[in-house]
Amino acid sequence: MPLDDRIISDLRRVDREEVPNTNDVFDSLLRRVRRRRARRNSARTVSALSLILIVVITLMQRPDDNRGFSRQPNDEILTPVEAPRELRDAYGITEAFRLARGEIQSHGWSLWAYDDPFSPGVGACVARLGIGHGGGRCVNMTGRTEPEWDLWQISSVKGVEDQQLIYGFTPLNIASVIVHHPSGETIEIPTIAAKGMSVRFFVGPPRVTYSRERNQPDRVTMRDMSGRLIDTTDTDYEPGEGLSLPRCGAGQYTPEIKQMWQSSDVGVTSVHITLILRGLRGSPLPCHLLLEAALALEDGRGQLLPIEGSGTKDTTDIIAVDSTTDFPSWVWRNWCSGTDDIVARVTLEDGRRFQATLEVSPSCIDPDRPSSLSLDQR
Amino acid sequence: MRPTDDEYRAMFQAEYPPVFRTIRLMVGNRQTAEDVVQEAFSRLFVNWRKVSRYDRPGAWVRRVAIRIASRARTPRSAVQPDPSVPPPDPEVTDVRLALLELPTNQRAAIVLRYYEDRPVAEIAALMGCSDGTVKTHLHRARAKLAQLLGEEVPDATR
Numbered sequence: 001m002p003l004d005d006r007i008i009s010d011l012r013r014v015d016r017e018e019v020p021n022t023n024d025v026f027d028s029l030l031r032r033v034r035r036r037r038a039r040r041n042s043a044r045t046v047s048a049l050s051l052i053l054i055v056v057i058t059l060m061q062r063p064d065d066n067r068g069f070s071r072q073p074n075d076e077i078l079t080p081v082e083a084p085r086e087l088r089d090a091y092g093i094t095e096a097f098r099l100a101r102g103e104i105q106s107h108g109w110s111l112w113a114y115d116d117p118f119s120p121g122v123g124a125c126v127a128r129l130g131i132g133h134g135g136g137r138c139v140n141m142t143g144r145t146e147p148e149w150d151l152w153q154i155s156s157v158k159g160v161e162d163q164q165l166i167y168g169f170t171p172l173n174i175a176s177v178i179v180h181h182p183s184g185e186t187i188e189i190p191t192i193a194a195k196g197m198s199v200r201f202f203v204g205p206p207r208v209t210y211s212r213e214r215n216q217p218d219r220v221t222m223r224d225m226s227g228r229l230i231d232t233t234d235t236d237y238e239p240g241e242g243l244s245l246p247r248c249g250a251g252q253y254t255p256e257i258k259q260m261w262q263s264s265d266v267g268v269t270s271v272h273i274t275l276i277l278r279g280l281r282g283s284p285l286p287c288h289l290l291l292e293a294a295l296a297l298e299d300g301r302g303q304l305l306p307i308e309g310s311g312t313k314d315t316t317d318i319i320a321v322d323s324t325t326d327f328p329s330w331v332w333r334n335w336c337s338g339t340d341d342i343v344a345r346v347t348l349e350d351g352r353r354f355q356a357t358l359e360v361s362p363s364c365i366d367p368d369r370p371s372s373l374s375l376d377q378r
Numbered sequence: 379m380r381p382t383d384d385e386y387r388a389m390f391q392a393e394y395p396p397v398f399r400t401i402r403l404m405v406g407n408r409q410t411a412e413d414v415v416q417e418a419f420s421r422l423f424v425n426w427r428k429v430s431r432y433d434r435p436g437a438w439v440r441r442v443a444i445r446i447a448s449r450a451r452t453p454r455s456a457v458q459p460d461p462s463v464p465p466p467d468p469e470v471t472d473v474r475l476a477l478l479e480l481p482t483n484q485r486a487a488i489v490l491r492y493y494e495d496r497p498v499a500e501i502a503a504l505m506g507c508s509d510g511t512v513k514t515h516l517h518r519a520r521a522k523l524a525q526l527l528g529e530e531v532p533d534a535t536r
Contacts, residue, residue: 003520003523003524003527003529003530004492004520006473006527006529007473007488007492007523008492008493010471010472010473010474011403011473011474011477011488011489011492011493012493013471014399014402014403014474014493015399017399017402019394019395019398019399020398020412022390022391022394022395025394025412025416025419026387026390026391026394028416029390029416029419029420029423030423032416032420033420033423033424036420
């Protein structure tokens with residue numbers, strides 16, 4: 001029998017099989033639909049009641065007393081001041097803010113931003129709350145995910161005894177920050193940052209009022225605070241928009257060669273040679289550095305070794321957030337010539353040269369292939 | 379005119395058996411077929427006011443059933459049977475067992491073409507794809523079935 005006929009004849013045998021009683025199925029279907037409707041309606045009712053409950057609780061617990069912070073006007077938190085010279089010179093910014101910590105005593109101090117200006121649209125880091133050493137969380141408030149709740153869980157404040165690191169992306173042009181010390185002293189910390197930049201500094205322990213706070217809705221108070229701060233700082237342009245970082249001062253940095261290597265069962269699989277640039281920033285602002293450098297590997301007599309990529313000029317765009325920054329590594333692989341006395345010599349575009357003797361060389365993996373040196377693009 | 383439950387019931391009585399048989403062939407298991415078809419008709423019930431105004435509400439429920447069946451876990455004569463998937467019914471024939479070895483799209487195309495005897499354009503409309511895609515599904519499915527059934531690979535599509 002041809003295939004097509006065999007398929008037809010076999011499939012049509014299903015016609016001889018019994019079909020469920022349609023009346024029974026119909027009744028069962030109606031019951032199923034009604035059950036679903038009932039479930040959906042009860043879920044809607046529960047959602048509506050929950051929403052009403054949340055609104056009522058929120059209204060009842062608005063921070064109109066000494067519960068965490070008082071509802072002071074925004075102008076007590078943010079004071080417009082003349083922009084510091086660094087902001088004027090770099091960006092032409094004329095106005096900045098002095099940011100007071102106000103009465104946000106139990107929460108430390110926080111900065112808010114809508115996006116990571118260095119990776120716009122990628123991180124969507126809208127808020128960072130710096131509490132505790134190295135703590136703080138980046139929260140995506142634009143998404144529907146729940147991690148934003150992590151932000152409001154601030155119990156880590158309790159363990160802070162000496163200093164806390166405060167950092168974040170600021171939505172403001174900032175000139176300074178006022179911090180109230182537990183002793184009652186008020187300290188003004190110069191904190192120069194343009195809108196959208198990362199800032200960080202250390203402050204003493206916050207004045208924590210645990211007694212009532214622990215049973216109160218921190219989330220609500222923090223949300224309220226964030227709402228007010230963002231309302232205040234919502235201006236015409238997004239953080240970081242239209243700003244291009246200033247160039248790092250030419251030649252301000254001090255280069256230094258650093259070596260690292262990776263080992264496996266077959267020996268040293270690759271040697272990484274990195275340039276560390278120290279003293280890059282002449283100002284508190286991050287800066288941008290276009291650096292051209294060439295790494296040549298030579299023997300002890302100054303002869304260039306037969307390595308592909310050795311001596312080639314490489315250019316890298318660096319954003320120096322801190323004063324010390326790494327140039328991307330060069331990776332050296334597959335060394336089969338046996339010479340061990342090897343010198344790495346780096347030449348910068350301004351003609352400065354410096355060198356270091358390499359402590360190891362990579363293992364010979366394949367004698368038929370050339371040794372290679374290339375910039376690690378990761 | 380406002381559609382009534384009676385209209386829905388009439389529609390159900392007429393369409394349930396053929397849709398059930400089609401899905402039965404697609405999923406290879408009676409219980410799964412009952413679940414799939416009931417789910418499709420439940421959705422028809424919920425959307426009845428809208429769908430009843432269509433020219434062919436039967437095509438709508440058939441399309442929905444095929445889509446649900448495509449996602450349903452179907453028994454395969456696999457070497458390592460999955461205990462969570464019901465086995466094929468005992469009355470299932472060689473062709474129907476071989477059918478379960480095909481991907482769901484190819485399976486649907488074969489059932490609609492050979493069992494329901496529908497033209498390619500109609501199959502494409504039911505499956506929500508182009509005519510060319512249906513022809514590709516049919517071609518590959520027949521080649522695979524021929525191989526599984528020990529038949530010669532046919533030259534052309536039916």
